[in-house]
Amino acid sequence: MAKNNGSKIHSLNHARHNEKVFKKNYSKLFSELRYVKDERNKFAHYVHYLRDEPTDSITLLNFRDVIMLVDYDKEKYNLLIKRIDRCFKEVREMVHRVHEFLPAQYADSSAT
Numbered sequence: 001m002a003k004n005n006g007s008k009i010h011s012l013n014h015a016r017h018n019e020k021v022f023k024k025n026y027s028k029l030f031s032e033l034r035y036v037k038d039e040r041n042k043f044a045h046y047v048h049y050l051r052d053e054p055t056d057s058i059t060l061l062n063f064r065d066v067i068m069l070v071d072y073d074k075e076k077y078n079l080l081i082k083r084i085d086r087c088f089k090e091v092r093e094m095v096h097r098v099h100e101f102l103p104a105q106y107a108d109s110s111a112t
Contacts, residue, residue, distance in 0.1 A: 018101040029090045036084055042070055 046060035049069065058077065062068040072080070 018103075022101045026090075026094055029087065029094065032083060032087050033091075036080075036087055039080055046070065 042060055042062070046062045049059040049061045051059065056074055058072040060070045060072075062070065
């Protein structure tokens with residue numbers, strides 16, 4: 001019985017180690033995903049402000065606590081698109097490697 005209990009402790013320690021390694025390896029990605037999510041929410045929930053004169057920028061209005069304008073010129077918008085694309089590629093890579101961090105009983109079935 002003690003042997004089985006030791007195996008469970010080893011498995012738990014291994015899982016905790018893997019969790020730490022996973023968080024370390026992907027913490028920057030998770031931060032970037034939070035940023036992209038916040039920017040996405042601006043486009044989803046802020047009001048698109050149409051100026052009298054045509055411009056090359058997108059202006060969004062937030063009325064939540066105070067009136068706030070958020071401008072996206074071409075450069076800022078294109079940078080956001082590049083960040084989204086980078087996140088997409090990194091998430092795909094992470095999904096293909098996630099089996100490395102799973103306990104053995106799950107790793108084999110996710111490697112497909």
